[in-house]
Amino acid sequence: MNLRPSKIFYTQDSISNYFGMSTTHSDMLIGETLDDLINGLATVSSIPTIGVFRLEGKWFTLDNRRLWVFRKAEKLGIIDSIPVYTTSISEMDPNKFTTCNEGLSVDVRGNAGGSVWRRRRTRRSRNQYQDHYSEASNRMDNYSETTINSRSTDSTFPAPTCIRSPPTSHSTPLSDHSSSKRSPFSDSGLPNYSRQPLFEQSKPPGYIGNDRIQENEVSTRHHDMCIGETLDELVKRSAIVTSIPRISDSGGKEGGSHRIIEDSGYSEKRKNLK
Numbered sequence: 001m002n003l004r005p006s007k008i009f010y011t012q013d014s015i016s017n018y019f020g021m022s023t024t025h026s027d028m029l030i031g032e033t034l035d036d037l038i039n040g041l042a043t044v045s046s047i048p049t050i051g052v053f054r055l056e057g058k059w060f061t062l063d064n065r066r067l068w069v070f071r072k073a074e075k076l077g078i079i080d081s082i083p084v085y086t087t088s089i090s091e092m093d094p095n096k097f098t099t100c101n102e103g104l105s106v107d108v109r110g111n112a113g114g115s116v117w118r119r120r121r122t123r124r125s126r127n128q129y130q131d132h133y134s135e136a137s138n139r140m141d142n143y144s145e146t147t148i149n150s151r152s153t154d155s156t157f158p159a160p161t162c163i164r165s166p167p168t169s170h171s172t173p174l175s176d177h178s179s180s181k182r183s184p185f186s187d188s189g190l191p192n193y194s195r196q197p198l199f200e201q202s203k204p205p206g207y208i209g210n211d212r213i214q215e216n217e218v219s220t221r222h223h224d225m226c227i228g229e230t231l232d233e234l235v236k237r238s239a240i241v242t243s244i245p246r247i248s249d250s251g252g253k254e255g256g257s258h259r260i261i262e263d264s265g266y267s268e269k270r271k272n273l274k
Contacts, residue, residue: 002081005070008052008059009103011096015064017110031114034069037078038116044070044082051087059084062096064106076120 018029036042050063050070061067061084073079099106233239 001084001086003052003059003084004081005067005074005079008050008061008067008071008084010064010067010099010106011060011062011092011103012064012106013098013100014107014109015068017108017112019065029111029113030065030069030108031112031117033114034072035114035116037069037073038076038120044079049083049085052084053087053089053092055089058103060103062092068106068108072117076117 015030017031018027019033033042033047037044047066047069048063050061050066052059052061054060070079070082230239230244234241
């Protein structure tokens with residue numbers, strides 16, 4: 001049976017950096033064995049076949065060092081699959097099942113050795129970055145370009161296409177002679193937030209808006225007067241309570257104006273005038 005090394009999982013959390021004396025490549029660093037595969041000095045068949053067993057739908061192996069070599073070789077594009085033989089899970093020593101990440105990776109104790117696979121890995125990573133960068137550059141070529149001139153060099157940057165939506169039936173063109181009314185937009189075309197309320201506060205029940213207050217103020221005899229001037233007229237008896245429209249308190253009962261006048265010191269001022 002053949003399997004991709006990436007479909008086989010480790011049983012240990014760490015491995016030694018060299019092979020034991022019982023293997024054909026004994027006393028050899030695992031990274032050097034990987035170099036031999038890359039250089040053609042070794043083949044998959046020259047490395048002992050690894051045994052695998054099935055556990056929870058996944059293939060595991062006790063030959064973790066050989067799996068490390070095969071996985072690295074697959075990642076570098078050297079091999080696609082390897083021959084394996086199946087074993088029974090009962091043959092596994094439970095003390096050797098020490099993986100902490102379900103066999104996805106393994107740590108190497110010490111220097112793995114070798115140099116060719118490290119350079120090839122770096123070159124492959126660089127090529128992947130260049131491919132990704134070229135892909136991104138090709139996507140950016142779809143934009144129209146504009147040249148931005150600076151004092152030092154001329155640099156070309158992609159300019160995004162601006163799509164303006166057609167005006168609606170409620171919109172009016174903005175021009176210098178269209179209207180004397182202040183536009184909600186500033187001269188730069190951006191919204192003029194300084195003339196717009198930042199928050200629209202919720203109004204409690206019984207609240208009278210500003211337009212209602214202005215209407216009442218204009219309709220009264222003392223409209224367009226400061227409230228302090230109205231109070232002075234009450235003190236000087238130029239105005240009486242009945243000349244001021246009665247107001248309602250929070251409970252809906254009238255007579256709130258009498259209490260407000262008493263609280264403002266009106267009664268005390270009348271005593272001083274007598």
